[in-house]
Amino acid sequence: MVMEWLFPPQCVCCQNFTSNGTKICEFCLIDFPFFxxxxxxxxxxPDIARLVNLPHCNGLMACSWYQGALKVWLSEYKFxxxxHHKSVLQQLISHQIQQFCQTSHFVPDLCLIMPLAYRRYFWRGYNQVTQTWMTAxxxxxxxxxxxxxxxxxKPQSKLNRKQRRTNIKGAFYVAQSLQGKKVVIVDDVxxxxxxxxxxxxxxxxAGAAEVWAFVTALTPLFSK
Incomplete structure (x- = not known):
């Protein structure tokens, strides 16, 4: 409390002081380019359906495009x-999740976090998806x-679309029955x-009845 009095938190966008220790002020949060x-x-x-190929997903929820400030915050935290970017990402995700819950009839039974490759987890020391999404x-x-x-x-970022499909083929399994469950898979990008x-x-x-993808950001066409 003393530190906050001496050094009041400032909005990462406009640099004005924020309340309740948030990283983005209420005005910049309203103006943020959420989907x-x-x-x-x-x-x-139609524009998003042309960009991503998700034939096994029933739905998709994301915060915004992977560009601008969001790209900077996420890539600097991840790589x-x-x-210090974790808090602002958590605030954006929590805001969008709240909006989704107010407008959607989809209610999941279970949330699954996209697992990080062991080697990447070893060097990074954390799974950025878990860290930024857990609270929401x-x-x-x-x-x-x-x-x-x-x-x-192999890292998907170094491959083209066809190579990505081949590289990731058969790479996952689910270690429990999901029979009849509506599930969410969560990833960053x-x-x-x-x-x-x-x-x-x-x-x-594994028996899931419905699968939705929840992600922090979608990569726009010109960035692929």
């Missing part, structure tokens, strides 16, 4: 250990770690959808 969730399911947007997910459904990787794959769809297929093979 509008009036349609609830972003796969119903360079800039942990606790409010909507139980969280399970049963989505597993069968093998190590979708570029082509290959990784997410392969994980969704593993969930369906």
């Amino acid at each position: 509008a969730l009036s349609q609830n399911n972003l796969l119903m947007r 360079h250990g800039k942990v 997910l606790k409010n909507i459904a139980p969280i399970s770690s049963s989505l597993k990787r069968l093998r190590t794959t 979708i570029t082509t959808g290959s990784t997410m769809d392969e994980a969704a297929q593993a969930c369906i093979q």
Whole structure:
């Protein structure tokens, strides 16, 4: 409390002081370029449906495009250990989850976190998806770690669309029955959808009745 009095928190966007220790002030949060969730399911947007290939997913929810400030915050936290970005990402995700819950009729039974390859987890020391999404997910459904990787794959960012599908083929399994359950798979970024769809297929093979993808950001066409 003393530190906050001496050094009041400032908005990472406009630098004005914020309340309740938040990283983005209420005005910048309103102006942030979130995806509008009036349609609830972003796969119903023609521009997004053309960008991502998710035939095993029933729905998609994301915060925004992977560009601008969001790209900086996420990439610096994910690849360079800039942990001070975690709080702002958590605030954005919690805001969008709240909007989704108010507008959507989809209520999941279980949330699955996209597993990080062991080698990447070893060097990074954390799974950025778990770190940024855990707080928001606790409010909507139980969280399970049963989505597993069968093998190590090459980084998808270095591959084209066809190579991504081949690289990730058969890379996941689910270590529990999902019979009849509505599940969410959570990741940070979708570029082509290959990784997410392969994980969704593993969930369906485990008996899931419905699978939705929840992600922090979608990569726009000009960035692919």
